[in-house]
Amino acid sequence: MTKPAPIGVFISEEQIQTRVKELAGMINRDFQGQDVVVVGVLNGSFIFCADLVRHIQTPVNIEFVSLSSYEGTNSSGEVAFRMDVKQSLEGKNVIVVEDIVDTGLTISFLLKHMKLKNVKSLKLCSLLRKKARLKVDVPIDYLGFDIEDKFVIGYGLDFDGRYRELPYIGVYGE
Numbered sequence: 001m002t003k004p005a006p007i008g009v010f011i012s013e014e015q016i017q018t019r020v021k022e023l024a025g026m027i028n029r030d031f032q033g034q035d036v037v038v039v040g041v042l043n044g045s046f047i048f049c050a051d052l053v054r055h056i057q058t059p060v061n062i063e064f065v066s067l068s069s070y071e072g073t074n075s076s077g078e079v080a081f082r083m084d085v086k087q088s089l090e091g092k093n094v095i096v097v098e099d100i101v102d103t104g105l106t107i108s109f110l111l112k113h114m115k116l117k118n119v120k121s122l123k124l125c126s127l128l129r130k131k132a133r134l135k136v137d138v139p140i141d142y143l144g145f146d147i148e149d150k151f152v153i154g155y156g157l158d159f160d161g162r163y164r165e166l167p168y169i170g171v172y173g174e
Contacts, residue, residue: 037093
């Protein structure tokens with residue numbers, strides 16, 4: 001297997017870590033002294049989710065869901081559940097943690113699904129948002145960065161399963 005060409009830095013590791021701490025600070029203020037359930041959306045958000053919860057100072061339970069809506073670099077428009085949360089979320093404060101809101105279709109589907117679980121509160125935390133590609137306007141309570149319409153990789157984001165391990169975000173193909 002050949003080693004891939006280096007990917008240039010779009011958002012640096014330092015910028016990401018600074019923003020993750022700021023987002024956790026907002027969550028700490030909003031949920032001071034309350035339990036929260038953080039629901040990470042696999043696979044892309046796992047690194048962001050791990051870094052985020054390390055800075056959340058209120059009691060946290062962690063769950064994961066897995067959905068699929070991508071084929072290569074394009075959203076298929078079809079959302080499929082692969083895995084749902086294991087615990088009951090009824091009456092709980094839930095923060096969904098997503099890597100990127102692109103079209104908004106997947107996260108909109110997931111938020112509707114979470115509301116059906118009779119949660120006490122439901123918030124969305126997304127590392128990235130591409131406003132130019134939004135088909136569904138999804139309110140993001142805690143947003144890391146708005147980015148232009150580029151296919152990004154690194155810090156959990158991938159292209160066909162590769163590049164998730166990069167500590168920064170790069171643009172695929174540039």
